[in-house]
Amino acid sequence: MRRRRVTISDVADRLGLTKSTVSRALNGYDDIAEGTRRRVEKMARRMGYRPLSHAQAIRTGRTRSLGLVLQTDVHDAHRPFLADFLAGLTGEASGEGWALTVASAEGEAGMLATLERLIEEHKADGFILPRTRVRDPRVELLRAAGVPFVLYGRTGDPQGCAWYDILGEEAMRAAVLRLAGHGHRRIGYVGGGAGMNYALLRRAGYLAGLGEAGLAADPALMCHGAVTPEEGRAATEALLELDRPPTAIVFAVDMAALGAYDAAARFGLGIGRELSVIGYDGIPEGAWARPGLTTYHVDSRRAGARLAHLLIARIRGVAPEQLRELEPARLLRRQSDAPPVLASAGLAERIAANNT
Amino acid sequence: MRRRRVTISDVADRLGLTKSTVSRALNGYDDIAEGTRRRVEKMARRMGYRPLSHAQAIRTGRTRSLGLVLQTDVHDAHRPFLADFLAGLTGEASGEGWALTVASAEGEAGMLATLERLIEEHKADGFILPRTRVRDPRVELLRAAGVPFVLYGRTGDPQGCAWYDILGEEAMRAAVLRLAGHGHRRIGYVGGGAGMNYALLRRAGYLAGLGEAGLAADPALMCHGAVTPEEGRAATEALLELDRPPTAIVFAVDMAALGAYDAAARFGLGIGRELSVIGYDGIPEGAWARPGLTTYHVDSRRAGARLAHLLIARIRGVAPEQLRELEPARLLRRQSDAPPVLASAGLAERIAANNT
DNA sequence: CTCGCTTCCGAAACCGGTTTCGGCAAGAGC
DNA sequence: GCTCTTGCCGAAACCGGTTTCGGAAGCGAG
Structure with a gap:
């Protein structure tokens, strides 16, 4: 009918x-x-x-559709925010008469194969690439294919890249200064995923914060590659078992920070008391941990909207150098950070006593 | 190049x-x-x-693309699972050479307008409708337009509807029996969103469980329309302030169940001790609550995959009556339910004493 | 050998748009 | 009064496919 x-x-x-x-x-x-x-x-x-956009597409070669490929095998912090991110993307896109095409892939090889297929079938006029790596094969693929794209994050070789990113390094720096302000003198760091571009930046931000606070950087206080609660727990335990343990730890990702709660419990330490913790991402789990996790929150919806805007401009021919935006994260003050109730030496004794 | x-x-x-x-x-x-x-x-x-699928589409009228419209103004339990859900959808779809087109909308009017636009522009050959209501205007719209669709959930008028759904009513029934098995005699119920089809079914499942356990249904023990922690807290407090309070509560949604933790804390009750709680959804926050929330988990990825499969079959002309699948939820045993340490009368005294 | 029936493929129309090209009419220039 | 522009629109080709239609072979039957 x-x-x-x-x-x-x-x-x-x-x-x-x-x-x-x-x-x-x-x-x-x-x-x-x-x-x-x-x-x-x-x-x-x-x-x-x-x-009909697909009728136009056959002559113009433009589908008026943005592409996004999700990687299904990584449980990254973006997942809880995916709904917001998509809302931002599609809200902005549909305002301009564009649609969003979503695909998924497993592993790096699958990701590249999926991208190639989408390009080949011209399912999208351009792509949004989240979770950028320092050296990102997706960038190389799209650059070689001459397909427009925009990064959610930065990358090692910025040539030809447009991006939107949150200043994670500024958040890490601010976290260190905040802890130093509380009176912490030994502040540890647990970094994020190997190869990820954000990991490099956040680590630099941590070091910048130490310098600014007049504290010496101690390589022993820095761990890397923790992105799950389990990895975060292991990293925290390693730091706490040092001769001179940190009284506060900054985490590059919230998921790892949640692991600190388990580690602290094992040594009989109170989070926000004997051990202060600050995370990054603003995942909802952090609000339900006890005490609540102090962290830096990212507005995923806005990120999606800006990325859609940038990508459409890029597809329309604006130079990538003119399409680069950086914005700060927002501090969520909760209860996991406070002035230390024990100095490092006292903390070490307590830990040794409780280490079964 | x-x-x-x-x-x-x-x-x-x-x-x-x-x-x-x-x-x-x-x-x-x-x-x-x-x-x-x-x-x-x-x-x-x-x-x-x-x-080129869009070149084919102009003659065949088939885009080989599935449509999904997300409602951005509701913070429902599906959000944490969206990544899995999309992975399931796109995984299954791309296996058959289909793509997924995602849009978003605010409010019911926006939802309908967006659906109409997508139909008009023929962005998708069919639609997946999550979060079904008892009387769902989207169903009426698509039915009238003659556009194929499949429900994630069931609905009041099943005519012409294909669906995939989880047996929430069975989970509620099992939750009641589990609590009765622990020795609880007064088991409360906090239901889900008004107008949502699942709310009706889960309520019926709760009542069926009571009957099967040989317990009388007490209308005073049933609350409705709680889908946020705040609403869950309020509902729990109301139940606990009864003369004969429940020693256990079944929640239709996890988010509301999390509110019970706050209510219990206010009255000095221990979850999994003086008050048992069982939820439904399996949201990740439940794993980080203390004690962990016992709940029924839904496999969103599988749901997405099945829905994509069903919708593609529907688009290819299979009768909707042959495209209906129901599957059970899976119990996640954690620590929020246990035998009661106080009977209802004792509990009432404790609550009265702590009610400031 | 002829007729009719299949089998298999080419020619051409078609889908809903975009883009190129050419031409008509009006106005400008002299 | 004649040419030369210019403004404006129609005709037709085109994009990359699908589908209809018709006809040339090949084959068996009579």
Whole structure:
């Protein structure tokens, strides 16, 4: 019972024009009289005409659709925010008449294969690449294929890259200064995923914070590659078993920070008392941990919206160098950080006593 | 530097055939000689030919793409599972050469407008509808438009509907029996969102469980419409302030169950001790609450995969009555439920004493 | 040998748009 | 009054596929 769509020819017939004239009138060609253009636009609106994007695509090569490939085998911090991220992306995109095509892949090889397939089938005019690595094969693939893309994050070789990113390094720096302000003198660091670009930046931010606070960087106080609670627990235990353990730890990712709660429990330490913890990401689990996890929150919805905006501009031909945005994370003050109740030496004794 | 795509004409020329022959060979027409078909298929594979789905769509009217519209203003339990859900959807879809088009909308009016736009622009051949209501305007819209769809959940008027759903009612029933098995005699219930179809079913499951356990249903022990921690806290407090409070509460949604932790803390009750709690959904926050929340978990990835499968079948013309699947939820045993340490009367005294 | 029936493929139309090209009419220039 | 622009639109090709239609072979039957 569905009525036939109204096509461009329907509009043309109704006006006594040809479809070529209607098409040019609607697409802003300058060889159409102003009065005609207005008549066409009015009639198109009145008849409810909407061009079929895939019909346009076959001639123009533009699908008016953005591509996003999710990697299904990594349980990263972005997952709880995916709904917001997608809301931002699609909200901004649909405002401009664009759609979002989502695919998923397992592993790096799968990711590249999926991207190639989407490019080959021209399912999208450009791609959003989250979770950027320092050296990112997706970037190389898209660069070589000449397909527009925009990064959620930065990368090692910025040539030809547009991006939106949150200043994780500034958050790490601020976290160290905040802890130093509490009176902590030994502040540990548990870094994020190996190869990830954010890991490099956040680590630098931690070091910058130490320098600014007048504290010496101690390599023994720095761990890396912890992105799950289990890894975070192991890293925290290793730090706490040092001769001079940290009284506070900054985590590059919240998931790892949650592991500190287990480690602290094992040694009979109170989070926000004997051990202060600050995370990054703002995952909802952090609000339900006890005490609540102090962390830096990222506005994923805004990130999605900005990325859609940037990618559409990129597809329209704006130079990538002009499409780079950086914004700060926002501190969520909760209860996992406070002035130390024990100095490092006292903490070491307590830990040794409780270490079974 | 991108090389031109290989088109159907390229394949035809290479074989000395016309593109019409190649097209029919590839699409299984029976007026093509078996030998020719094989030659065509082999050459197409060798040349890496992939038809452009939007070029096909203009003639066939099939985009080979599934549509999903997310509602951005509801913070439902599905959100943490969205990544899994999408992975399931796209994994299954891409296996059959289909893509997923995602859009978002705010409010019911926005949802319907977005669906209409997607239908009008033919962005998808069919739609997945999560979060079904008893009377669902999306169903009415799609039914009237003659567009295929499949529900994640059931609905009041099943006519013309295909669906995949988890047996939430069975989980509620099992939760009651489990608590009764612990020795609880007064078991409360906090139901889910008004108008949602699952709320009706889970409530019925709770009542069925009571009956089966030989316990009388007490209307005073049943609350409704709690889907956030705050609402869950309020509902729990109301139940606990009864003259004969429940010693255990079953929650239709985990988010509300988390609120019970706050309510219990206020009255000085231990979860899994003076008050037992069982939830439903399996959200990750439940694992980080202390004690861990016993709940029923839904495999969102599988749900996505099955829904994609069902929808593709539906689009291909299978009758909706043959496309209905129901599966059980899986119990996650944690520490929030146990035998009662106080009977209802004793509990009431304790609560009265602690109620400030 | 002819006729009729299959089998198999080419030619051409078609889908809904975009873009190129050419031409008519009106106005400008002389 | 004639040419030369310029403005504006129609005709037709095109994009990459699908589908309809018709006809040339090949084959068996009479």
